[in-house]
Amino acid sequence: MAKDKKFVEEITPMNQDFTQWYTDVIKKADLVDYSSVRGCMIIRPYGYAIWEHIQRELDDRFKKTGHENVYMPMFIPESLLQKEKDHVEGFAPEVAWVTHGGSEKLTEKLCVRPTSETLFCDHYKNIIHSYRDLPKLYNQWCSVVRWEKTTRPFLRTLEFLWQEGHTAHADAEEAQEETIRMLNVYAEFCENVLAIPVVKGQKTEKEKFAGARNTYTIEALMHNGIALQSGTSHNFGDGFAKAFEIQYTDKNNQLQYVHQTSWGMTTRLIGALIMVHGDDSGLVLPPRVAPVQVVVIPISQHKEGVLEKASEICSRLSGSFRIRMDDSDKSPGWKFSEYEMKGVPVRLEIGPKDIEKRQAVLVRRDTREKSFVPLDELEDSIAGLLDSIHMNLLDKATRLRDEKTFTVVDFSQFEQIINETPGFIKAMWCGDRACEDTIKEKTGATSRCIPFDAEPVSDKCICCGKEAKTLVYWGKAY
RNA sequence: CGGGGUGUAGCGCAGCUGGUAGCGCGCUUGGUUUGGGACCAAGAUGCCGCAGGUUCGAAUCCUGUCACUCCGACCA
DSSP, X not given: XXXXXXXXXXXXXXXXXXXXXXXHHHHHTTOEEEOXXXXXXXXXXXXXXXXXXXXXXXHHHHHHTTOEEOOOOSEEEHXXXXXXXXXXHHHGGGOEEEEEETTEEEEEEEEEOSOOHHHHHHHHHHHOOBGGGOOEEEEEEEEEEOOOXXXXXXXXXSEEEEEEEEEEESSHHHHHHHHHHHHHHHHHHHHHTSOOOOXXXXXXXXXXXXXXXXXXXXXXXXXXXXXXXXXXXXXXXXXXXXXXXXXXXXXXXXXXXXXXXXXXXXXXXXXXXXHHHOBTTBOOOOTTTOSOSEEEEESSTTSTTHHHHHHHHHHHHTTTSXXXXXXXXXXXXXXXXXXXXXXXXEEEEEOHHHHHHTEEEEEETTTOOEEEEEGGGHHHHHHHHHHHHHHHHHHHHHHHHHHTEEEOOSHHHHHHHHHHSOSEEEEEEOSOHHHHHHHHHHHSOEEEEEETTOOOSOSBOTTTOSBOOEEEEEEOBO
């Protein structure tokens, strides 16, 4: 069937080799280029534009929840990094150090921030004195460096872009509320902007952030059944406050420690987008972050009036959509394939026949469905199409996740699923670290999270058979 | 950090039984085309990843090194 014909020939099919597919897509869609520094990447205009839309959407949500943006230094003195014991131990293996300034050796090494808890704490100590100074709701957009062993564009690079929220509150309840509030913001953002369904839950002791009291996470499932931690929100309790002596005087003139949170999302989300929505023709971008929402392709553009009509439509619609015309002298077929690879949600074709009939051809990227729309109805049709594409992507991703989510009460079944049909595995756990370690050792799966709305599926731990405490989502993860 | 693979034109590759580099795509120019990756003609493009060594002579053989990539251990 012509319908099944593959139009894009330069991308390895997903089911043949998923990682190669991923590499092909990011290169062919011009998202990144490799850099001369090992493990780093150059984010190209098309990739960066996606990030800018992610930033804008997230930043709006942060502002609406009362947060302010700040900027902290990129360097952390060694002594500062070491103030909170668990925190240093967690990050020590992967920090980059600056030892020289020019040709002079520094008296104290500077760490290139892997995260900025210590910087925020050091600052909070100076500016928080009274309950009237609370809460402090700060966020920063920056890059951080973690010296990883193996890297993969967007999913794990030595340097990556992110935002890190850092807040300080008067009491434990308020900090906990903030932690959950921001987790919910993340989940809502993933679904409404990225069209990615997520599982919300709490990390186990083993998987939680170094220095945190509790870590909450949103977990997404990629096309190949591998889980991706897509955002985390941490409640620090007063652990950092005690290490950094961040105290304030309360209404009763008593000294109190603050309670803190932090939460972050990274350029990894772009990797998630690719691996959740992409197909064998390349990227499929959710309309709300697509740098170009509509690409206009004039057909027989050398003919009288075609380019004029196409430009006219383009400028008319540019107030409503991110729209671009390609009037290069490539053949139309080439352009079709090109913008499919790049995941542009809607293609608008306009040629002599259309002009005669006062219509345009709209083709949606997700289903390739074609429609013929009168020129004066384009605004409404496109707006409807973009919404429909978003909903369809979310539906498809949700179905895929549900199909790849298994409930398991028997260990051999667990192993079988991980090996044969990877995905989320819902299984009961006794709460012991030993069982978590054993499961990882035997299956390669880690605990992704303890979901909030969990119904027990049995009363015995999947690993040791003893009394189970909670349901856990398990899976292989990036 | 362990194991495998790969580095030759912008991209994908051939050349690896030593004799000084080729193909396809892309790029430039001109013409014909244009509703699913068009065609013809004429061009341009190389420190053969890098550093040593063997040799009269190295893309080719040897040693080292760096990068990319895949698979495992650690992490967003």
